Amino acid sequence: MTDEYILEFQNVTKQFPGVTALDDVSFKVKRGEIHGLCGENGAGKSTLMKILSGVYPYGTYDGTVIYNGQELKLQASAIHQATEKGIAIVYQELTLVPHMTVGENIFLGSEPTEHGSINWAQLYSETQTLLDKYKLDVHPQALVKNLGVGKMQMTEIAKALSEEAQVLILDEPTSALSEAEINKLMEILRTLKSHGVTCIYISHKMQEFFRICDNVTVLRDGKWVTTQPTSQLSPEKLVRYMVGREMKERFPQGNRRPGEIIFEVKDLHAEKADRAVLNGVSFDLRKGEILGIAGLMGSGRTELVMTIFGEFGKITQGDIRLEGRPIKSNNSHHAMEHGISLVPEDRKRHGLVLIQSILKNISLPNLDRFARLMRIDQNAEVAESLRIAKELTIKAPNLYVPVETLSGGNQQKVVISKWLLSGPKILIMDDPTRGIDVGAKFEIYKLMNDLAEQGIAIIMISSELEEVLGMSDRVMVMWQGRSNGILNTSEATQEKIMTLATGLA
Amino acid sequence: MKTLSRIFRQNAQTSIIILALVGIWLIFTVLAAVMKDVNFLSPQNISNIFRQMTITAIMATGMVFVIVTGGIDLSVGKLAGFVSTVVAYNQAYRFTDNPAVAAMASVVIGLAVGLLWGGLQGYIISYLRVPAFIVTLGSMFILGGLTLLQTEGQTITATQPYFREIGQGxxxxxxxxxxxxxxxxxxxxxxxxxxxxxxxxxxxxxxxxxxxxxxxxxxxxxxxxxxxxxxxxxVQVPVLLLGIVAVIMTYVSNNTRFGRYTYAIGGNREAARLSGINIRQTLFLVFVLMGFLSGLAGIMLASYVGYGTIGAGSGYELDVIAAAILGGTSTLGGVGTIPGALIGALIMASLNTGLQILDVAPAWQGIAKGIVLILAVLLDVYFKKDKT
Structure with a gap:
């Protein structure tokens, strides 16, 4: 039986108390295609995928899902059913056991055995066969914890494919990957396609749909908007479908006027655990300026800002000057006293105490301001947090809800709030729009413009070249732990940045 | 009714544990009346239960902080026991001529020993980075040895007038x-x-x-x-002391930077560190506080039982940890309240007293306590799962 369509959603509706996550969604996925799925955070993508994987089993939603010509009926508490039927998911957060090898991870739970003990030779040879078949370049006996993010993801894909998957769902696979790794992933996806595997590709990055997908489905606020061949779409059209409004510009026009130099880094060298991580970084930063930092994964971008913030390497050479005076930060507390704030790259791991309320998260680094002797003036705390939350338009019923219940964009606003409340002179933002939707991105950009106009100097790391070019006054490109060039945005192009980032110039 | 059910859902954890307490009291009241013809809710019995909970409860308030940071302290029972023998020794052999001086000196020495021991453990755990489980496990052995050295295997009486009031007044x-x-x-x-x-x-x-x-x-x-x-x-003097400790500890947990930092560290240590919190210092202080409270508990123990002995404080750490956990403290860190731990301690004390009234053999007392602990956490897990 070879239907044209492998998967069909018919009037799928999923309700949570008070929220309709999916509202009468219908569309079809062709056999063997790469089908893009896009929409803002909260549009219903994840809910849809959770129905496919059995997290929300049959009966907890309305409507039907047809898979291979039959209605898909996954039972509760039998997540494995989906895998057995050939539906596999690679989640955004990787789910590998770090202290096991690639082979062990791939066959976790289905190890080949002989008389009750694991047949290691068979396990590794099957792993190799699998990796070769889909041209995945990982060593079967490598320990996962020693792999880079890109290779971990390959392992994850191999694991998904080891069960003869017919449909592979990739949930934002590129959010942590460098350009080179993304290219590699695209190649892998094409290989999969040539083997007849259907892929559903979820992403926030527009260009990727056009590089790889045959069709794209757009969801908005839980409703199906459109399914179209990518050949008939353009990035602008796609964004319009996603946000439901005309988005003339992805980057708001600011009215920034960089002033005098406030911050200088000269020939900075640093090491961690006797390994050099920074090999000479120099730049200066002006009041009211946004300085973009571009570079590939491992080029030392995060290491640089964390060192400035006093939370990473040991400075072995060079100096850091704030308003002309050399400063030294041994920890984040010192850095904050100097007026340096940092919005970390991974907001869930480094930015937020997820189980705590918005209020407690915002006030955490600022409690010194509210404390009189021992006592925290809780009224002042609430008043100030409320003010900043309003200023940043955090959407929540009140300040007392745990931040884990907020959307990605709102969580990011909480992180920014907590660091703004301390009144920084320098605001470092490490990939501030990672994993948040287009609408929220736009708001963050606007906020960055506002802050810069107020005279705050911003350092922004970004993995998206368009974002760096769209938001910065100048761009510093890093390569192998050093600053490999600083470009004015007016003269910078993606090509020039990549040339510097890959060490070709 | 509607508001009542809302209050219940919002505070599922607190509500469950209060209901559990009421349930346990009801069961004991009925069983004691039917089987032994004893009134479980008599003023005398209630007075006893509350006095008995004080030692566990005082340490449980500190244990909430320790567990909230994601740590554990296995040494609290032995530390309280050791302090009680030190105090008894001072009572019996050093300050024998003036009971008032003896009482004052005993209290000061007891608190100092607790404070120092807590500081030492805290230093090793937070600055030398040895896991809390291991440090306090080792410390448990050491304190057992020290108690033996202090008592030389004898029971030391500690029943001078003023001092007695602390635990018995x-x-x-x-x-x-x-x-x-x-x-x-x-x-x-x-x-x-x-x-x-x-x-x-x-x-x-x-x-x-x-x-x-x-x-x-x-x-x-x-x-x-x-x-x-x-x-x-x-009103019992030890209960009054517990009340003061509970008010202070609740205040510390909600209204001071130290308290907030403790919860933030337990919730997400990395985020707390990057928020400029001195993690090591906070952890160190948590153990100092725990030591201080163990010292206070040890003083009350010596005063209450009237002597210091090798076995003093044995197994208390289990009651203390159980009380904190019954009270809703999460072993994953970041969550826990002082009032919860107090109710937890009250449940433990009620179980102890109730089972004794019913003449249940010690073996079965342990079994019953264990089942209640696991059941309580099971209910909590069940309700949490229901929520999502």
Whole structure:
């Protein structure tokens, strides 16, 4: 039986108390295609995928899902059913056991055995066969914890494919990957396609749909908007479908006027655990300026800002000057006293105490301001947090809800709030729009413009070249732990940045 | 009814544990009446249960902080035991001529020993980075040895007049009523001051009725308690001490930087570190505090039982940890309250007393306590799963 369509959603509706996550969604996925799925955070993508994987089993939603010509009926508490039927998911957060090898991870739970003990030779040879078949370049006996993010993801894909998957769902696979790794992933996806595997590709990055997908489905606020061949779409059209409004510009026009130099880094060298991580970084930063930092994964971008913030390497050479005076930060507390704030790259791991309320998260680094002797003036705390939350338009019923219940964009606003409340002179933002939707991105950009106009100097790391070019006054490109060039945005192009980032110039 | 069910859902954890306490009391009341013809809820018995919970409860308030940071302290029972023998030794052999001096010196020495031991453990755990489980496990062995050295295997009596009052004393009934009146006045004063302050900031105020009902309910519980225990010997000195400790610890956990940092570290250590919190110092202080409270518990123990002995404090750490966990403290860190731990300790004490009244063999007492602990956490897990 070879239907044209492998998967069909018919009037799928999923309700949570008070929220309709999916509202009468219908569309079809062709056999063997790469089908893009896009929409803002909260549009219903994840809910849809959770129905496919059995997290929300049959009966907890309305409507039907047809898979291979039959209605898909996954039972509760039998997540494995989906895998057995050939539906596999690679989640955004990787789910590998770090202290096991690639082979062990791939066959976790289905190890080949002989008389009750694991047949290691068979396990590794099957792993190799699998990796070769889909041209995945990982060593079967490598320990996962020693792999880079890109290779971990390959392992994850191999694991998904080891069960003869017919449909592979990739949930934002590129959010942590460098350009080179993304290219590699695209190649892998094409290989999969040539083997007849259907892929559903979820992403926030527009260009990727056009590089790889045959069709794209757009969801908005839980409703199906459109399914179209990518050949008939353009990035602008796609964004319009996603946000439901005309988005003339992805980057708001600011009215920034960089002033005098406030911050200088000269020939900075640093090491961690006797390994050099920074090999000479120099730049200066002006009041009211946004300085973009571009570079590939491992080029030392995060290491640089964390060192400035006093939370990473040991400075072995060079100096850091704030308003002309050399400063030294041994920890984040010192850095904050100097007026340096940092919005970390991974907001869930480094930015937020997820189980705590918005209020407690915002006030955490600022409690010194509210404390009189021992006592925290809780009224002042609430008043100030409320003010900043309003200023940043955090959407929540009140300040007392745990931040884990907020959307990605709102969580990011909480992180920014907590660091703004301390009144920084320098605001470092490490990939501030990672994993948040287009609408929220736009708001963050606007906020960055506002802050810069107020005279705050911003350092922004970004993995998206368009974002760096769209938001910065100048761009510093890093390569192998050093600053490999600083470009004015007016003269910078993606090509020039990549040339510097890959060490070709 | 609607508001009641809302309150229940919002505070599922607290509600469950209060219901559990009431349930346990009901069961014991019925069983004691039927099987032994004893009134479980007699003033004397209630007075005993509350006095018995004090030692566990005082340490449990500190244990909440320790577990909230994601740590554990296995040494608290042995530390309290060791302190009790040190105190008894001072009572029996060093300050024999003046009971007042003896009482003062015993308290100071006991607290100092607890503080120092807590500081030492805290230093090794937070600055030398040895896991808390291991340090306190080792410390448990060491304290057992030290207790043996201190007592030389003998039982040391510690029954000088003033000192005895700490663990065994009662307030004069009139003093009890006076205390209730003062606390009630304070509750209402603080309530109105809080409302006034909120008004100053222009915050929306909770309904006055709700605030008044809450404060009145609290005051009523207090007056009821004083009424009951006054029918026996009066408000117990150790319970009064526990009350003071509980108020201070609750205040520390909600209204001070140290308290907030403790919860933030348990919730997400990396985020706390990047928020400029001195993690090591906070952890160190948590163990210092735990040591101090163990010292206080040790003093009360010596005073209560009237002697110091090798076995003093053995197994208390289990009751303490159980009380904190019954009270809703999460072993994953980041979550836990002082009032919860108090109720947890009250449940443990009620179980101990109730099972003893029913003449249940010690073996079965242990089994019953273990089942209650696991059941309580099971219910909690069940309700949490239901939520998502």
């Amino acid at each position: 009662y307030l004069n009934p009139i003093l009890g009523w006076l205390l209730a009146a003062i606390v009630t006045a304070a509750i209402f004063f603080l309530m109105f001051r809080d409302r006034r302050n909120k008004q100053k900031y222009g915050f929306p105020l909770p309904a006055l009725q709700a605030d008044i009902i809450k404060s009145t309910l609290f005051a009523a519980l207090l007056w009821g308690y004083v009424f009951v225990v006054n029918q026996y010997n009066g």
